[in-house]
Amino acid sequence: MVNSTPTLDDLRNRLVDEIAAKHPLPARIEQAMRTVRRDLHLPGLDPADAYTNRAVTIKDNPNGPLALSCASVPSTVAMMLAQLDPQPGDHILEIGAGTGYNAALLAELVGPDGQITTIDIDPGVALHAREALNRTGYDHVRVMERDGLKGAPEHAPYTRMIATVGLWDVPATWWEQLADGGRLVLPLRWRGQTRSVALTRHGDTLVSDDMELCGFVPIIGQHGERTTGLANGTVRLHHDQDQPVGPDQLAEVFSTPLTELWSRARVGNEETFDGIWLRATASDDTVCRVEVTKQALENGVRRPAIPGRSPALVSDSSVAYLIAERDNTDLERPSRLGAAGYGPDAIALARDLVVHITDWSTDRAAVPGMTIHPAGAPDNALPKGHVVDKGDSRTVLFFTGTNA
Template sequence: MNQTPTASELRNSLVDDVIMNVSLTRDVERALRTVSRETFLPGVDLKDTYADQAVIIKDNPGGPLALSCASVPSVVAMMLVQLDVQPGDDILEIGAGTGYNAALLAELTRTHGSVTTIDIDPDVALHARTMLNRAGYERVHVRERDGLVGAPENAPYDRILAAVGLWDVPAAWWDQLREGGRLVLPLRWRGQTQSVALTRRGDTLVSDDMALCGFVPIIGQDGERTAALNTDDTIRVHHDEDQAVDADALGASLRGAPVEVLSGQRIGGEESFDGVWLRATAGGDRVCRLEVTPDALAQERILRPAVPGRSPLLVDGDSFAYLIVRRECADPQRPFRLGAAAYGPRAQSLAQDLIAHIEAWGSARTSVARLTITPAKTDAAAGPGFVISKRESRLTLTY
């Protein structure tokens, strides 16, 4: 007779699965096997608690994204590895969520360090405080606070971890991170979000790792815009505030015939090609995100993008090109071929520009961009690389 697995068995099974995709340190693995996630998700079925998926803890009636959730465990683990917590570290977490992540951080910093977690939502902060107390982590400091302000009363910190999506690096955080300290945050630029691990060196943050991810955005940053290309709002372009997008002109071009160009790069069924997007953002200001809904695909309003909900897009005036994937039988190990679909008067040239990004990625598929960030208010000259200016910081990308 089959017995229902215990919480401990499910927890260890989940960590075993995470190890298959994330290279865990011994300390992070120990923390994941120690902290009872079910304590922080009361009322949630144990199988859902220990599935590698996000769990919403507070809905957002006014928008499509939740106000707060428990993040995907494998992403939590990956970011903890990036953070590289040492025993005795003082840590600030932005976005308290369920309190589970703060408990993991408390395990990592052990008894000689400190953990401060903050959340702008009073219900979420209260939930985190209650659950942390219930789990025996009373020493974690929980504050109801705007994450963009941080928690200067316990600063400076050796580590800052953001568990919410950021469009910019808040100026207030610089004074709260020690020299040599690490900042890990889901940072959004040109329509994609990367979990970036950075070390502070004076007035510069320098990355040594990044990985594609997705997070609930922080409240108070609004640097991204959305433009509908058709009247029923089923085809959209998401772009940053410094990018000019003429939705009417692009929508008019969409009614014309598309151009389709294939690259020489092929991929397997489980092989990621997200590096194409990252590569393109280091090469110009024209990169945005294309979103195509199932209704638009069903009505054949547009050639199918590589990932309908989020595909890299190049925009130039009244023309645009985006990533596509086509199945071929030439190579059974890599049966899918990457390419570009484009619309508008400059469709052919834009498609070729996107193909160039695909080929550059294909020549060094595991290469990751180096990101340096400086405060926008500094006079420091940008180093070599492509610069993206935001309200409070400057991003420089190099390969």
């Protein structure tokens, strides 16, 4: 009788086949993922679960709902490695050691002439990564218990840097450690949404050439995002520290009449509309994220397009956010998109959001250009575009050929 039980190689190759079928991978990255054993970085987990395309928590957070550390979704790992484009001989710093799996992949990609340094602020996570790398034959990878915001200057400069934790800002210390012409990939958060951004350093400017939707556990030590609770805490606005959003002016906003405005844009069942959010951040400082809980929905608050994470516009004592409704008037794109508004300026804000929806709908694949500059860069040294100021950096977003 033939044993039909899949081997570990079978499981690993099936996972890589699944990822590559949806998003073709560079050959070297595909080969690395077929080589490195994810199951050995997740001891105690059923190998069949280790080779599924999902994140795995390795350390819970006693102070909140998000894990302190986890093994990222393999397809996201592959996507970010493709953005980083590691080459043989590269000297790479990874911020966020996790299970050590990503560092092992990096070690495969840079080869014997390269160097990998991975750091993590949590001693237990760093130890897990060290032991897993030793167990899998990557004992030459340097693992350090270190605050990721400080990097590892004693081993700089790095030709590439990658963060596997969410960042709200690019730390000033990282600028000093990335070689000119070097590449940085990080999950960067602004205006409530996160993108894996690929940047190349050109002197005092980081220039992006790729952005991909993602979600990561936030790094410890950055506090640029604020949360404002409304409707007895059942609705939460997640916004940046420079945005004038507060509970006082918005305290009664959800007791005001609802305004709904609909765009002509429609989406299919599997079609993403996160590009609306991204595009809006390139011109509008009122953009943030709304989170509407089940209790708020039961209390009559209008359901956002995605209750946990939908783009919203907030100004003074009014708010508008993205809504979606399936009406099946178009079988290919059965859902229409619109805006729900509350407060005295609900109509104006809803109209602004409909404009963002309409602009996105004309070119759904459009991605803004991005440059990042040190915090002290003067206005006249910045390219033309929309500026988002943070503690250590100034980000400029723009669409080529526009004044956005």
